[in-house]
Amino acid sequence: MKFFAVLVLSLLPLWAQAAEMGERLAPWTLLDQFDQAYTLDDQAQILLVARSMDGAKLVDAALQGQPKGYLEARHGVFVADIQRMPRLIAKLFAVPAMQSYNYRVMLDRDARIAPRYPAPVDKVLWLQLKDGKLIAQHEYDNAAELRQALEQVQP
Structure with a gap:
């Protein structure tokens, strides 16, 4: 039994490998802050992933003052990993604020999606996609730089 447990644990990193350049990202579905489902498809060109509240605050600061639909017009998708947030806090305060x-x-409530795209916890991961394939990857730890990068994307 110990051998089986060690074998399974040693294979876990293989299942959660990062996406490689040119690789097609596996589709997934998550609910947003309004409990509306979104499925990643070939239309997405930018995938922003925040693994912590600090990362989510960077995205929020970069999008401050932008009109509704700004990110979507750039075919951008924002995933926030909120699995470390206590569910009661998320339900009563965080999600209503969002x-x-x-x-x-x-909202990646159970860390099913965000761990597929490893990045430092305090940064925002930018995955550039074309037809569902990863073509570039950047990390941002500054809201002004993230905002500037978003402004360079043509809607």
């Missing part, structure tokens, strides 16, 4: 945002936040 409903005032002028952009969608795909």
Whole structure:
């Protein structure tokens, strides 16, 4: 039994490998802050992943003052990993606060999606996609730089 447990644990990193350049990202579905489902498809060109509250705050600061639909017009998708947040806090405070945002936040409540895209916890991971394939990857730890990068994307 110990051998089986060690074998399974040693194979876990292989199942959660990062996406490689040119690789097609596996589709997934998450609910946003309004409990509306979104499925990653070939239309997405930018995937922003925040693994912590600090990362999510960077995205929010970068999108401050932008009109509703700004991120979606750039075929951008924002995934926030909120699995470390206590469920009661998320339900009563955090998610209702997110409903005032002028952009969608795909909520990874159980860390099913965000771990597929490893990045430092305090940064925002930017995955550039074309036809569902990863073509570039960047990390941002500054809201002004993230905002500038978003402004360079043509809607």
